[in-house]
Amino acid sequence: MSRYVGVTKARSDQLLRDMVQRGVLEPLAPTSVPCFSPMIMEACVHEAAHAVSMLTLGMRITSVTVSDTGSGLCKGEPRTGQGVPKPWEPLAIGHCASDLIGCIAVGYACGFRVETDDDFCGHGGGTDIANFHRRAAVLDCTPNQEAALRQAAFTRAREICNEYGEAIDAIADDLYVHHELGHDGVIRAVRRTTCAGHLLAAQMPTVAHRVPTPSPLKSVELWGHRLKDIGGGQVIVIDPQGRRSLCDNIYAAVYGIEVR
Ligand SMILES: [Zn+2]
Numbered sequence: 596m597s598r599y600v601g602v603t604k605a606r607s608d609q610l611l612r613d614m615v616q617r618g619v620l621e622p623l624a625p626t627s628v629p630c631f632s633p634m635i636m637e638a639c640v641h642e643a644a645h646a647v648s649m650l651t652l653g654m655r656i657t658s659v660t661v662s663d664t665g666s667g668l669c670k671g672e673p674r675t676g677q678g679v680p681k682p683w684e685p686l687a688i689g690h691c692a693s694d695l696i697g698c699i700a701v702g703y704a705c706g707f708r709v710e711t712d713d714d715f716c717g718h719g720g721g722t723d724i725a726n727f728h729r730r731a732a733v734l735d736c737t738p739n740q741e742a743a744l745r746q747a748a749f750t751r752a753r754e755i756c757n758e759y760g761e762a763i764d765a766i767a768d769d770l771y772v773h774h775e776l777g778h779d780g781v782i783r784a785v786r787r788t789t790c791a792g793h794l795l796a797a798q799m800p801t802v803a804h805r806v807p808t809p810s811p812l813k814s815v816e817l818w819g820h821r822l823k824d825i826g827g828g829q830v831i832v833i834d835p836q837g838r839r840s841l842c843d844n845i846y847a848a849v850y851g852i853e854v855r
Contacts, residue, residue, distance in 0.1 A: 644700030
């Protein structure tokens with residue numbers, strides 16, 4: 596899934612050169628000694644996985660940070676109006692996958708298994724597993740339901756790692772350099788990847804999350820008519836008498852003028 600599989604000191608120079616080549620890092624001065632920190636990169640992959648998992652739920656990322664000591668935090672705003680799901684519903688599974696995915700993603704990348712609560716605590720996921728238990732309590736799970744939810748969340752987290760590994764890597768790259776990203780920074784990283792379309796589709800119904808696409812057309816004169824781009828593909832046509840009509844796209848607008 597991840598190009599950070601088996602990150603070691605020995606591979607760090609190559610990784611650093613790769614990052615320079617992809618334009619993520621500034622070229623290093625010839626005298627500077629590359630010092631890649633696998634510990635910080637692990638924290639970046641961990642937090643990036645939380646961020647990607649939240650994006651799959653249509654959440655907005657408030658902030659995602661990593662520190663020099665390798666600790667990190669990913670905060671997101673849940674979508675409103677979704678209510679409290681039943682423990683077996685995809686929304687509950689998705690949120691629990693978001694709780695647990697950090698360690699699972701790093702385990703995937705670095706080749707260790709994460710299954711028990713102790714595994715999580717041993718790999719910097721103590722808060723994550725505590726969050727999962729708290730969420731299971733809020734969802735009013737019986738012990739059996741909690742065990743089933745945990746399995747389903749593991750499966751979902753692994754799916755996300757497989758499907759959106761490229762996005763996790765891209766966010767981890769940027770996090771490694773900047774140490775902190777907001778929602779727009781996360782989206783910019785995702786947009787560099789081939790899974791952007793699929794991943795960002797989850798963001799679509801919330802208008803506030805849309806990144807406006809600049810249009811090459813703002814306002815043009817055509818046969819005495821003025822065509823004004825108002826975004827979203829829509830165009831207002833103002834005729835020589837000042838009458839306005841709304842068209843769904845530029846072709847309809849131009850065609851409309853020709854046949855008048
Ligand atoms: Zn975590």
